[in-house]
Amino acid sequence: MADDTHANELPPLHGRTLFIAAVSLALATFMNVLDVTIANVSIPAISGNLGVSPTQGTWIITSFAVANAIGVPLTGWLAQRFGSVRLFVTSVLLFTAASILCGLSTSLPMLLFFRVVQGLVAGPMIPISMALLLQSFPREKAGMGLAVWSMTALVGPVTGPILGGWLTDNLSWPWIFYINIPVGLIAAWSAWTVLHKRESPTRIVPIDKIGLVLLVIWVGALQIMLDKGRELDWFNSGVITLLAAVAFIGFCTFLVWELTEKHPVVDLRFFKRRNFALGAVALSIGYGLYFGNLVLLPLWLQQYMGYTATWAGMVTAPAAFVALVASPVVGKYIGKVDTRVLATIGFVGLSSMSLMRSGFNTNLDVDALLWPQIAQGIGVGAFFIPLTTILLSGIPPSMVPQASGLSNFMRTTASAFGASLATTIWDNRTSLHHARLVESIQTYNAPAHQAVDGLTALGLNTQQALGVIEHQLTIQAAMLGIDDFFRLSGYLCLSVIPLIWLTKPNKATGAAPVHAVAE
Numbered sequence: 001m002a003d004d005t006h007a008n009e010l011p012p013l014h015g016r017t018l019f020i021a022a023v024s025l026a027l028a029t030f031m032n033v034l035d036v037t038i039a040n041v042s043i044p045a046i047s048g049n050l051g052v053s054p055t056q057g058t059w060i061i062t063s064f065a066v067a068n069a070i071g072v073p074l075t076g077w078l079a080q081r082f083g084s085v086r087l088f089v090t091s092v093l094l095f096t097a098a099s100i101l102c103g104l105s106t107s108l109p110m111l112l113f114f115r116v117v118q119g120l121v122a123g124p125m126i127p128i129s130m131a132l133l134l135q136s137f138p139r140e141k142a143g144m145g146l147a148v149w150s151m152t153a154l155v156g157p158v159t160g161p162i163l164g165g166w167l168t169d170n171l172s173w174p175w176i177f178y179i180n181i182p183v184g185l186i187a188a189w190s191a192w193t194v195l196h197k198r199e200s201p202t203r204i205v206p207i208d209k210i211g212l213v214l215l216v217i218w219v220g221a222l223q224i225m226l227d228k229g230r231e232l233d234w235f236n237s238g239v240i241t242l243l244a245a246v247a248f249i250g251f252c253t254f255l256v257w258e259l260t261e262k263h264p265v266v267d268l269r270f271f272k273r274r275n276f277a278l279g280a281v282a283l284s285i286g287y288g289l290y291f292g293n294l295v296l297l298p299l300w301l302q303q304y305m306g307y308t309a310t311w312a313g314m315v316t317a318p319a320a321f322v323a324l325v326a327s328p329v330v331g332k333y334i335g336k337v338d339t340r341v342l343a344t345i346g347f348v349g350l351s352s353m354s355l356m357r358s359g360f361n362t363n364l365d366v367d368a369l370l371w372p373q374i375a376q377g378i379g380v381g382a383f384f385i386p387l388t389t390i391l392l393s394g395i396p397p398s399m400v401p402q403a404s405g406l407s408n409f410m411r412t413t414a415s416a417f418g419a420s421l422a423t424t425i426w427d428n429r430t431s432l433h434h435a436r437l438v439e440s441i442q443t444y445n446a447p448a449h450q451a452v453d454g455l456t457a458l459g460l461n462t463q464q465a466l467g468v469i470e471h472q473l474t475i476q477a478a479m480l481g482i483d484d485f486f487r488l489s490g491y492l493c494l495s496v497i498p499l500i501w502l503t504k505p506n507k508a509t510g511a512a513p514v515h516a517v518a519e
Contacts, residue, residue: 071123
């Protein structure tokens, strides 16, 4: 990527050129982040079409997120080798091509392969788009540039289920990928048109091949373990035990190697800085919990509450609108208000959303769905920008791209782990509640006996009546299970707040740290 000298030589953009650059970069970021969640509400349709279970269908989400996280640390090397603008445009075009191949997939392994490709080529898009956007804005408006970038990064995951649901119901699931074609082509063309003369210098630099291989091994093994754990009965399976061992040994080896490597693929020395370490951990936990909620809610509504993909997506719309309003307001107060206060408001909002959802029942009305979405919008809009500012505070401008890349890697990995853990917790709690409810259906249990008698009086035989009761028990168990997850999520959000207040307060949040360019 560009060095500081080159960054300082480039004058900021103004007027129409700045607008085109901002829109094209924001479009690409939005497209990337959108694809993380656009498949959420389409999982039942994709699973049914490809002949797999909904649990296996969630691999479509986690495979993309993990591959995307692995691609992020390569950004620095690729940008220095090929140039920031050239890397960005190439990444967008390859992402668009991979989207077409995802839509053409006819089996789950084929779709997963192209989702991995899509995630890998998308890795550099977010950190490079952030750097190019901040480089394009005047220094005094750097905070606004960060707010614009953050809005697209935050609203994308919420908008994904809405758009994905509509496309799945009105066209077909491949269109959740085909929609990227016009967006990707427009973003690539417009970005190249206005930014190609601002290309960063290139040079041949070494790449940490061993570190990259170790990163792929431990992250991949851990994610496969989380995805396949329930299906293979966790540590009663030799495969899961082996994956856990590979992930643990690979992670430990990765830590030792990266701490001693001269050109590490992931610079772990940033964790010596208190604000970066605590801010990155808080951001990762918050984003993982937020993403787990985004994955579970549409699945529950479609599988057990009779919602279509469109309506399952629509219930997230209020959060998107509130986040759109909250993000620029938060960006305006960065540097004026203690960022720890703003981040705390964000986590209180996310906790309120989860705890309100923990009271869900099978007789949901509009209000029951609406208020948690408003709390989620406030939380998402308020925690992302302040935590990003906290973790970058005190870091020299020349090192901001590496720090941003590491935090993006952690955040993206946390989203994949969050999705897998959320579905696992929900499944386990659902099974537990189902077993307890079934225990109540005894021959001498009066309510159960009356229910069977009532159904047989309607013309059903005993087996059919028991089948109807079993179906209702399954619905109730799923509701109790997801309530447990939401409750746990709410308490975990509150537990992150002390981490925020262990960081040092920022006296000058923003202009210098965030106004750095990729190098």
